[in-house]
Each structure stands twice: as structure tokens, then as C-alpha cells.
Amino acid sequence: MTETMDDISITAPWQERHLLGLEHLSAEEIATILDLADQFQTLTEGGSKKLTVLNGTVVANLFFENSTRTKTSFNIAARRLGADTVDFSASGSSLSKGETFVDTALTIEAMGVDLVVCRHRTPGAPHLLARHLKAGVINAGDGTHEHPTQALLDMLTIRQKLGRIEGLTVALVGDIRHSRVARSNIHGLLKLGARVIVCGPATLVPRTITQLGVEVAYNLDEILPQVDCVNLLRVQFERQRGAFFPSIAEYAHLFGMNGDRIRKAKDGLLVLAPGPINRGVELTPEVADGPHSVILNQVSNGLLIRMACLYLLAKKAGK
Amino acid sequence: MTETMDDISITAPWQERHLLGLEHLSAEEIATILDLADQFQTLTEGGSKKLTVLNGTVVANLFFENSTRTKTSFNIAARRLGADTVDFSASGSSLSKGETFVDTALTIEAMGVDLVVCRHRTPGAPHLLARHLKAGVINAGDGTHEHPTQALLDMLTIRQKLGRIEGLTVALVGDIRHSRVARSNIHGLLKLGARVIVCGPATLVPRTITQLGVEVAYNLDEILPQVDCVNLLRVQFERQRGAFFPSIAEYAHLFGMNGDRIRKAKDGLLVLAPGPINRGVELTPEVADGPHSVILNQVSNGLLIRMACLYLLAKKAGK
Amino acid sequence: MTETMDDISITAPWQERHLLGLEHLSAEEIATILDLADQFQTLTEGGSKKLTVLNGTVVANLFFENSTRTKTSFNIAARRLGADTVDFSASGSSLSKGETFVDTALTIEAMGVDLVVCRHRTPGAPHLLARHLKAGVINAGDGTHEHPTQALLDMLTIRQKLGRIEGLTVALVGDIRHSRVARSNIHGLLKLGARVIVCGPATLVPRTITQLGVEVAYNLDEILPQVDCVNLLRVQFERQRGAFFPSIAEYAHLFGMNGDRIRKAKDGLLVLAPGPINRGVELTPEVADGPHSVILNQVSNGLLIRMACLYLLAKKAGK
Numbered sequence: 027m028t029e030t031m032d033d034i035s036i037t038a039p040w041q042e043r044h045l046l047g048l049e050h051l052s053a054e055e056i057a058t059i060l061d062l063a064d065q066f067q068t069l070t071e072g073g074s075k076k077l078t079v080l081n082g083t084v085v086a087n088l089f090f091e092n093s094t095r096t097k098t099s100f101n102i103a104a105r106r107l108g109a110d111t112v113d114f115s116a117s118g119s120s121l122s123k124g125e126t127f128v129d130t131a132l133t134i135e136a137m138g139v140d141l142v143v144c145r146h147r148t149p150g151a152p153h154l155l156a157r158h159l160k161a162g163v164i165n166a167g168d169g170t171h172e173h174p175t176q177a178l179l180d181m182l183t184i185r186q187k188l189g190r191i192e193g194l195t196v197a198l199v200g201d202i203r204h205s206r207v208a209r210s211n212i213h214g215l216l217k218l219g220a221r222v223i224v225c226g227p228a229t230l231v232p233r234t235i236t237q238l239g240v241e242v243a244y245n246l247d248e249i250l251p252q253v254d255c256v257n258l259l260r261v262q263f264e265r266q267r268g269a270f271f272p273s274i275a276e277y278a279h280l281f282g283m284n285g286d287r288i289r290k291a292k293d294g295l296l297v298l299a300p301g302p303i304n305r306g307v308e309l310t311p312e313v314a315d316g317p318h319s320v321i322l323n324q325v326s327n328g329l330l331i332r333m334a335c336l337y338l339l340a341k342k343a344g345k
Numbered sequence: 346m347t348e349t350m351d352d353i354s355i356t357a358p359w360q361e362r363h364l365l366g367l368e369h370l371s372a373e374e375i376a377t378i379l380d381l382a383d384q385f386q387t388l389t390e391g392g393s394k395k396l397t398v399l400n401g402t403v404v405a406n407l408f409f410e411n412s413t414r415t416k417t418s419f420n421i422a423a424r425r426l427g428a429d430t431v432d433f434s435a436s437g438s439s440l441s442k443g444e445t446f447v448d449t450a451l452t453i454e455a456m457g458v459d460l461v462v463c464r465h466r467t468p469g470a471p472h473l474l475a476r477h478l479k480a481g482v483i484n485a486g487d488g489t490h491e492h493p494t495q496a497l498l499d500m501l502t503i504r505q506k507l508g509r510i511e512g513l514t515v516a517l518v519g520d521i522r523h524s525r526v527a528r529s530n531i532h533g534l535l536k537l538g539a540r541v542i543v544c545g546p547a548t549l550v551p552r553t554i555t556q557l558g559v560e561v562a563y564n565l566d567e568i569l570p571q572v573d574c575v576n577l578l579r580v581q582f583e584r585q586r587g588a589f590f591p592s593i594a595e596y597a598h599l600f601g602m603n604g605d606r607i608r609k610a611k612d613g614l615l616v617l618a619p620g621p622i623n624r625g626v627e628l629t630p631e632v633a634d635g636p637h638s639v640i641l642n643q644v645s646n647g648l649l650i651r652m653a654c655l656y657l658l659a660k661k662a663g664k
Numbered sequence: 665m666t667e668t669m670d671d672i673s674i675t676a677p678w679q680e681r682h683l684l685g686l687e688h689l690s691a692e693e694i695a696t697i698l699d700l701a702d703q704f705q706t707l708t709e710g711g712s713k714k715l716t717v718l719n720g721t722v723v724a725n726l727f728f729e730n731s732t733r734t735k736t737s738f739n740i741a742a743r744r745l746g747a748d749t750v751d752f753s754a755s756g757s758s759l760s761k762g763e764t765f766v767d768t769a770l771t772i773e774a775m776g777v778d779l780v781v782c783r784h785r786t787p788g789a790p791h792l793l794a795r796h797l798k799a800g801v802i803n804a805g806d807g808t809h810e811h812p813t814q815a816l817l818d819m820l821t822i823r824q825k826l827g828r829i830e831g832l833t834v835a836l837v838g839d840i841r842h843s844r845v846a847r848s849n850i851h852g853l854l855k856l857g858a859r860v861i862v863c864g865p866a867t868l869v870p871r872t873i874t875q876l877g878v879e880v881a882y883n884l885d886e887i888l889p890q891v892d893c894v895n896l897l898r899v900q901f902e903r904q905r906g907a908f909f910p911s912i913a914e915y916a917h918l919f920g921m922n923g924d925r926i927r928k929a930k931d932g933l934l935v936l937a938p939g940p941i942n943r944g945v946e947l948t949p950e951v952a953d954g955p956h957s958v959i960l961n962q963v964s965n966g967l968l969i970r971m972a973c974l975y976l977l978a979k980k981a982g983k
Contacts, residue, residue: 075401075457076429082713084740095452098431102403102456105429110714110743112736125940133733133939136963137740138713301452302444325455394720394776395748414771417750421722421775424748620771621763644774 033069034079037061040338044156044163047172048213056214060182062334063327070106080107083340086139087113088131088155089166090146095302096166096175099325100143103332109340112139127151128158135161141339144168162339170204175335177210179328180298181218183320184255186327187296192219195252197243199281200259200308201230201270207300208259212238223249226259226281229270246281247290255296258283258308274307283309288318296320352388353398356380359657363475363482366491367532375533379501381653382646389425399426402659405458406432407450407474408485409465414621415485415495418644419462422651428659431458446470447477454480460658463487481658489523494654496529498647499617500537502639503574505646506615511538514571516562518600519578519627520549520589526619527578531557542568545578545600548589565600566609574615577602577627593626602628607637615639671707672717675699678976682794682801685810686851694852698820700972701965708744718745721978724777725751726769726793727804728784733940734804734814737963738781741970747978750777765789766796773799779977782806800977808842813973815848817966818936819856821958822893824965825934830857833890835881837919838897838946839868839908845938846897850876861887864897864919867908884919885928893934896921896946912945921947926956934958 037058048056069077085104087097097113104111114134125133131142141162144152149171156163167173185191196215198208202224215222216239224231225243236242243249250256261277271277283297297309297318305311313319356377367375388396404423406416416432423430433453444452450461460481463471468490475482486492504510515534517527521543534541535558543550544562555561562568569575580596590596602616616628616637624630632638675696686694707715723742725735735751742749752772763771769780779800782790787809794801805811823829834853836846840862853860854877862869863881874880881887888894899915909915921935935947935956943949951957 075403084713094433098433098453099456101431102429102458106457110740112739114732114736124942126943129939129941129943132960133963134736136960137737137967138744138964139740301448303448304443305445305448322451322455325452326457329456394722413752417752417772418775420750421748421777425776620767622767623762624764624767641770641774644771645776648775 034062034065034337036338036341040342043339043342044152045174045335045339046152046156046163046165048174048177048210048217049172051174051214051217053217053219056178056181056217059178059331059334059338060185062337063178063182063330064186066330066333066337076106076108078108079337080104080109080340083107083109083140084138085109085111085141085143085336086134087111087166088134088142088144089113089115090144090151091167093145093167096145096328097143099328100164100166100332100336103329104336106329107333107336107340109141109336128154131155131159135159140343141336160343162343164335164339167206169206170209171206172210172213173206174210174214175328175331176207176300177214178335179324179331180207180211180257180300181214182327182331183298183324184296186323187320188254188294191215193221194254195221195223196255196257197223197225197246197249197253198257198259199225199246199283200261202226202235202259203230203232203270204262205259207257211257212240216240223253225249227271227277247287250287250291250295253295254292255298256283256291257298257300258303260300260302261304261307278307282307283313285310285312288313288316298324301325353381353384353656355657355660359661362658362661363471364493364654364658365471365475365482365484367493367496367529367536368491370493370533370536372536372538375497375500375536378497378650378653378657379504381656382497382501382649383505385649385652385656395425395427397427398656399423399428399659402426402428402459403457404428404430404460404462404655405453406430406485407453407461407463408432408434409463409470410486412464412486415464415647416462418647419483419485419651419655422648423655425648426652426656426659428460428655447473450474450478454478459662460655479662481662483654483658486525488525489528490525491529491532492525493529493533494647494650495526495619496533497654498643498650499526499530499576499619500533501646501650502617502643503615505642506639507573507613510534512540513573514540514542515574515576516542516544516565516568516572517576517578518544518565518602519580521545521554521578522549522551522589523581524578526576530576531559535559542572544568546590546596566606569606569610569614572614573611574617575602575610576617576619577622579619579621580623580626597626601626602632604629604631607632607635617643620644672700672703672975674976674979678980681977681980682790682803683812683973683977684791684794684801684803686812686815686848686855687810689812689852689855691855691857694816694819694855697816697969697972697976698823700975701816701820701968702824704968704971704975714744714746716746717975718742718747718978721745721747721778722776723747723749723779723781723974724772725749725804726772726780726782727751727753728782728789729805731783731805734783734966735781737966738802738804738970738974741967742974744967745971745975745978747779747974766792769793769797773797778981779974798981800981802973802977805844807844808847809844810848810851811844812848812852813966813969814845814938815852816973817962817969818845818849818895818938819852820965820969821936821962822934824961825958826892826932829853831859832892833859833861834893834895835861835863835884835887835891836895836897837863837884837921838899840864840873840897841868841870841908842900843897845895849895850878854878861891863887865909865915885925888925888929891933892930893936894921894929895936895938896941898938898940899942899945916945920945921951923948923950926951926954936962939963
């Protein structure tokens with residue numbers, strides 16, 4: 027109950043006021059976040075689950091897209107650090123009364139908010155906030171652009187389970203075109219020295235993505251034997267009005283993870299999925315509930331990653 | 346501000362990890378909850394209203410049916426014990442993105458939730474959670490099955506006002522067929538030695554209910570002179586599409602509590618109602634606001650009962 | 665972290681159990697609130713942002729009209745004092761199940777709520793609550809009647825920026841007819857010795873309002889040179905179905921604040937707006953973001969005013 031900032035050590039100096047994406051972070055900065063997350067695990071498992079280091083800090087969740095899971099993860103993370111949280115949503119907010127997005131954010135900041143966690147359907151929305159606010163801004167997903175804390179929790183899970191990220195081969199499978207999770211994972215994994223293969227239907231894997239430094243594959247079975255980790259992106263029925271693949275059944279057949287594919291893969295294959303999962307689509311129940319799946323570890327690590335990011339930005343803001 | 350678990354004594358050893366219903370609790374276990382609720386009343390009235398015994402514990406409200414009142418009661422109860430709370434609702438949650446009910450719950454648990462309070466329209470839903478979660482599960486109403494904390498607060502109110510439950514005659518009036526409140530009250534009251542009469546329109550009082558050990562009556566005026574407590578179940582307009590009784594006016598005339606009926610009843614008759622009440626239907630304003638009504642005591646006792654249940658399950662979970 | 669009530673001094677004895685409007689407060693009582701708000705600014709800026717003086721107090725937000733901004737301001741204010749908060753909204757509440765407004769409030773109070781913050785479309789709704797509840801009631805806007813904390817934060821902002829209120833000339837511009845903000849400002853400003861001019865389209869400025877002691881004007885340009893502060897009421901598109909003025913463009917032309925009008929006004933003119941603002945309607949971006957605008961100060965002061973009001977009522981209630 028009386029941990030202080032002194033008990034928490036940060037591997038390398040932290041200079042960022044905002045966490046907008048992994049594209050512009052260095053390998054050292056990413057490692058700093060992962061190390062701090064590990065440290066929060068030790069701290070909260072060893073003793074009290076609730077710290078007091080961010081007592082008096084107010085974190086606002088500014089979610090313009092529905093996301094119970096990410097919002098709750100940020101909420102619990104903030105409160106574990108001793109911070110208070112307030113939630114804003116698009117419906118019922120001042121935006122529906124004609125206020126601009128930036129005015130809404132400035133108003134929230136003027137209420138004494140120190141950190142803003144923002145999800146928005148428009149790529150760059152959190153960057154716009156960061157330019158106008160003194161508060162620290164965390165991007166919790168901006169359209170098809172980035173979702174840095176998701177990629178960080180994926181990397182933390184891999185590092186915990188396999189001991190390292192450098193030198194591993196990670197396959198991102200599914201809708202690469204629209205996935206902010208894929209984009210953030212690509213930036214983060216490459217910076218930490220992994221080999222990244224993106225794999226999915228040709229309609230959902232743009233050739234141009236090789237410019238980022240990844241390899242492209244259209245046949246999951248061909249790449250599986252080389253792969254240490256497979257990250258199964260969600261088929262977002264609610265987003266994809268257009269028909270990017272013929273049918274769900276065909277998608278599941280070609281790109282879904284199932285028992286057969288597990289048996290053809292490396293022994294220690296890690297199966298990640300950002301969730302919420304569609305059982306029978308991205309993976310079968312046999313895989314989801316099997317020993318290769320680290321899906322629930324990802325959720326728990328999400329808490330630790332968000333604690334680390336909130337802590338670093340709050341400290342940078344002088345809290 | 347510095348009460349510890351040592352200040353709180355539990356009458357009998359508590360072994361249950363979950364609170365799913367009163368059907369499978371013993372009389373001793375029910376008494377343990379009621380005793381602990383009394384103790385919380387003394388503790389919070391005497392000194393500070395806010396305890397710290399569940400500091401670091403996270404309670405998730407997983408409500409798939411609207412219920413501001415029950416959810417708020419659990420929220421305030423949890424925070425009085427020093428716990429943090431997070432709310433989930435069906436709308437906007439991952440369920441609408443195709444996730445299964447159990448996956449949603451496992452995800453919430455992986456975020457570090459210790460206790461899950463669940464309301465669901467399907468009987469048995471909290472039992473399904475209990476089979477999959479390490480977290481403690483409290484049933485806050487599952488379809489027409491059970492609503493144990495409501496029955497416990499009814500019993501606490503009776504015990505506080507009349508000094509005992511054993512030997513009393515309690516009438517449950519109204520829609521017995523669809524009422525989880527009736528079912529939980531029946532189990533609890535019988536275990537504690539009360540005589541229970543269920544009374545309502547024949548369409549809403551199934552004959553088979555006598556198998557549980559209760560008596561059945563269709564005429565409220567005939568049984569009133571024998572009754573110590575009458576519990577007026579809510580007419581749930583929002584649930585009953587079918588016509589189980591001819592009209593609201595007729596229901597109120599035959600089964601509503603009014604001044605005339607009060608005058609024909611025992612002197613110290615207690616009038617309970619789970620609420621929200623429909624004035625002029627289950628009871629007249631004269632009765633609702635009169636000296637026999639203990640409706641607001643029930644609400645206050647709801648807080649104490651929920652504190653007791655949360656505390657017992659958190660302690661069992663080793664928090 | 666360990667401020668106590670002893671550190672907080674109140675200028676004059678406080679006797680009110682509720683804050684329903686400024687009409688019935690004395691000048692001394694209003695000054696007491698403003699002084700206490702100033703004090704909270706010093707306390708929270710100097711040291712820890714979070715106090716503990718209302719630890720154990722529960723504040724319920726009972727909002728029957730959407731208002732993220734006011735509700736959040738009350739929430740943050742309450743938590744800065746160490747209180748817990750619970751939110752109720754019209755949708756999903758017991759009201760939709762047939763419960764009366766007063767029964768809902770009594771139920772909430774029975775759950776241990778100490779202070780109720782109420783917004784309602786019906787003038788007098790908070791007064792009805794105040795007659796039935798032991799809890800303190802704060803009016804957060806009742807129809808077209810009053811919105812006392814908004815007027816108080818406007819006055820605090822004026823006093824901070826100009827050093828006094830007595831002797832100043834304040835223009836309230838826009839829809840005076842439907843504005844609870846105007847009404848509360850009129851009462852408060854007149855009590856503290858300001859001269860108040862209301863100005864707007866004839867359809868929205870009833871002649872009878874002079875009975876309150878204000879002057880009426882229909883031409884903003886004529887009065888501007890005499891004015892120290894101009895408070896630009898929101899054009900409430902969502903409320904005004906009827907056509908009170910020909911077009912938005914015409915409104916902006918005649919009553920909107922713009923660079924030209926700023927240049928014709930007094931040098932130190934203060935521009936207030938309760939927000940959320942419609943850029944290009946009540947004021948141009950040039951004015952909103954310019955040196956005369958104190959809009960964001962108003963938001964920050966809202967927090968301090970609400971802390972002061974919650975504190976005074978909680979103390980009066982013996983918390």
C-alpha cells in the first residue's frame with residue numbers, strides 16, 4: 027500500500043510525452059516499456075495489487091468507438107496505480123451538440139485530466155489531440171493506423187514465453203490491410219529484431235506492405251513450419267461491408283488455426299489472438315483452449331503494459 | 346479508516362467460492378451472511394463508512410439485463426469495503442462482436458477481476474461462469490431462477506424488525522411463476538424455519554410449487570390474518586407480454602395491499618416489496634408510505650447483504 | 665494526502681442543506697462559495713491534487729438529461745475531495761419500469777448516498793427531491809429555471825480576472841428566454857452588485873425580464889462599449905424546434921462575437937461562454953482562441969465551484 031515511485035526503476039530515460047504509435051519509438055524505448063511491465067507484474071503479484079504512485083492523477087478515456095475490453099483494461103490499469111478515471115463516449119457527449127473534437131478534448135483537459143486515452147475511427151485523431159493538449163495522449167486505436175498498446179502486450183507475451191523477440195519469426199495472419207494491430211506489431215517486432223511474415227487473402231494483404239520490411243505470404247501452410255509465433259487477427263465482421271473473401275467457411279479453412287495446422291507447426295508454436303475471438307473462424311476451440319494458446323496471457327499482460335505506459339507518461343508530465 | 350479483517354468476525358466457517366442461489370446453502374451459511382451484514386451495519390454506522398478490507402480487490406458487474414438499482418447497490422457495497430469496481434453491459438461489449446459468454450468472462454477475469462457479479466436472462470448463466478472462472482461469482486438474478494441477495498436482504502429486514510424468522514408466516518404475493526425473488530425467498534425462508542404461503546392469480550401460481558414445501562393460496566384476504574410478513578412481488582409489465590390476468594385494476598383489487606387490507610391484518614404486519622414499486626398496483630401510496638412498509642429498509646439492507654457476500658467470497662478467494 | 669477539514673476555512677457560517685438556485689442565496693452565501701473555491705485552487709495547486717476530506721461520502725449523479733461535461737465535472741470534483749460517486753441516467757433506470765421520480769431518489773438515498781446532483785428537464789425537479797430527501801441536493805440544471813453552479817463558475821472567473829464583480833457591467837447575450845444559465849447569472853450578478861444587460865433577438869428576450877432588475881437590449885453593438893464581460897449563451901439547436909430567429913447566419917451576424925466587435929469593445933473585455941460552443945455561431949474561432957476568451961478558465965473553475973458546493977453541503981449534512 028505504500029510503494030513509492032522510488033521502488034520503480036526505469037531501464038532507460040523516457041522522453042516521450044505521448045504514446046501515439048510504435049513507428050516512431052526506438053527499440054530501447056519499446057524495451058523500457060516491456061521491462062517496466064515485467065516490473066509491475068513482480069510488484070503486484072508479490073504484494074498488494076494496488077499501488078499509490080499515481081494518486082491524484084486523473085486518466086480520461088475518450089472512446090469514440092465501442093470497446094469495453096480495451097477501455098476496461100485501461101481503467102483497471104489506471105486504478106491499480108492509484109489514479110482516478112473518467113469515461114467519455116461519443117454518444118451523449120458534447121460532440122453531438124456541435125462541439126469540435128479538439129474543443130471537447132481541451133475542455134476535458136481543463137477539468138484537470140492529466141492523461142487522455144483516445145480511440146477514434148479516424149487515423150491521426152490522437153495525434154491531433156497531442157498537438158493541442160498539455161496532457162499526455164495514448165492512442166488506443168486510430169482507424170486502420172496504429173494500436174500500440176496491443177502490439178506491446180503481444181510482444182510482452184512473446185518475450186515472457188520464449189525469452190526473447192530477436193531472431194524469432196512471427197506470422198501475422200488475416201486482414202492486414204485494415205488492421206492497426208498488424209501495423210503496430212510490424213513496427214514493434216521489426217525494431218526488436220524479429221522476422222515478420224504477413225499472411226492472408228490477397229485482397230487483404232497489399233503487396234506494398236513489403237516496404238515496411240516484412241515478407242508476404244498467401245498460404246499459411248507453407249510458412250507455418252518456419253514460424254515461432256502466429257498472431258491471428260480478428261475477422262471484423264462489423265467493419266467489412268465489402269466482400270474481401272468469399273465466405274467465412276473458406277476463410278476458416280484457409281487461414282484458421284486448427285488442430286491439423288498445430289501438428290504441422292513447430293513444437294513450441296505460440297498462438298496469439300487480439301480478441302474478441304470468433305471461435306471456428308480465426309481458430310478452432312481446440313486451439314483456443316489448447317496449450318499453444320496464450321490468449322488470456324495477452325489479456326493479463328495488457329494490464330501490465332497499460333500500467334507501464336500510463337506510469338511513464340504521467341512521470342514525464344511531472345505527476 | 347484502518348479497520349482490518351481482524352475486526353470482522355464470521356460466525357461459522359465459510360466454504361463457498363460462489364453465491365449462486367439459496368437452494369444449496371445451509372441454514373447456518375445463510376445465518377452467517379445475515380450476522381455479517383448486521384456486523385457491517387454496526388461498523389459503518391459507528392465510525393467511518395468506508396472500510397479498507399478489500400483494498401486491491403476488483404469487482405466486475407457483468408449485467409446482461411438492465412438494472413440500475415441492483416448494480417448500484419453492488420457498486421456502493423464494493424467500494425465501502427475498499428474494492429474497485431468495473432461495469433460491463435451487454436450493449437457495446439465484445440458479445441456483440443461474436444465473442445462467447447464464457448470467453449467474455451474469462452477475458453474479464455484475466456484483467457485481474459477477483460469477483461464477478463452477474464445478471465443474465467438465462468437461468469444457470471452464473472453457474473456456467475462459476476464452472477469456468479477462478480474468480481468468485483455472485484448471481485444477481487438469472488432469468489426466473491434465483492436472486493439470492495434479494496432474498497437475503499428480505500430476510501435480514503424481517504429479522505431486524507421481528508427479531509427472528511423461525512416460526513413466522515410469510516406470504517409471497519403476485520407472480521410466483523416467473524419470480525426469481527420468490528424462488529430464492531422460498532428456499533431461504535424455509536431453511537430458516539418460516540412457514541411460507543405463496544398467493545396470486547391461479548395463472549401465476551403453479552400448483553407444483555407445493556413440492557418446494559410452501560402452501561398455495563389464491564385469496565389474499567383469507568390468509569392475511571395469519572401472516573406476519575407480506576412480500577409484494579413486482580408486476581413486471583416489461584416481461585409479461587401474455588395476459589396472465591385480465592387487467593391491472595383487477596390485479597390491484599385482488600392482490601394489491603391497501604389501507605383496508607392493512608386494517609384486517611395482524612397489528613405488526615411487515616410489508617416488503619422488492620421494488621421498483623408500481624404505486625397503485627402492488628400497493629397503494631398509503632401503504633407504501635405508511636408505518637408497516639419496510640421498503641427503504643430493504644434497500645439499505647441490500648447494501649449490507651452485498652457487503653457481506655462480497656467479503657465472504659473475497660476472503661474465500663484468499664484476498 | 666492528509667489534509668483535514670481543519671485546513672479548510674469557511675468565510676461565513678453556511679446554513680443551506682441544498683443548492684437549488686441563486687435566487688434565494690444571499691450575497692454573503694455566494695461569496696462564501698467563491699472564497700472556498702479560491703481556497704481549493706490554492707490547496708490543490710500547491711500540493712496534492714487529491715484531498716481526503718469527504719472520504720466515505722457518496723455522491724450520486726441523477727441526470728435525466730444528457731450532459732457529459734457537467735456530470736464529469738461533478739464526478740472529478742467529488743473524487744478530488746475523496747468522495748465516491750455513482751451515476752444514474754434516465755435510460756435503463758427504474759423510472760422506465762414505472763417507478764416515480766421521488767421513489768427513485770428515496771431508493772438511491774437508502775443506498776447510503778449523502779449528496780444528490782440532479783439534472784432534469786422539468787423546472788423544480790430538484791426542489792421536489794429536496795423536500796423528500798435527507799441527502800443534500802444540488803441543482804445541476806432544471807429545465808429553463810436555474811443552473812447555479814454554472815453561474816457561480818462564471819462569477820468566479822470574472823472575479824479572478826477582474827478582481828471584483830461589484831460595479832461591473834455584464835452582458836448576457838442570446839437566448840435569454842430559455843436559458844437557466846442566464847437566469848442564475850442574473851440572480852447572482854445582481855446580488856453581488858453588477859449591472860446586468862440581457863441582449864438577443866426580441867423573440868428570445870422577454871420584456872418582462874426587466875422585473876428581475878436587468879436592462880434589455882436588442883443591439884449588441886450599441887451596448888458593447890459599456891460592457892466589461894460578455895457571456896455568450898449557447899444556441900441550443902437541440903432544444904429549439906420553433907424558429908426564434910430567421911437563420912443561424914443572421915444570428916451569428918447580429919449576436920456572434922467576432923474580431924470586429926472585439927476591436928470596438930473595451931480593452932479588457934472578458935468573453936465567457938458556457939459551452940459546448942458552436943464555433944462560427946456564438947463566436948468566431950478568432951475570438952474563442954484569442955486573449956479575451958476565458959472559456960477554458962470557466963471549465964477549470966467549474967471543478968473548484970463544484971468542490972466548494974459539495975464540501976459545504978456535505979459538512980452541513982454532518983459528514
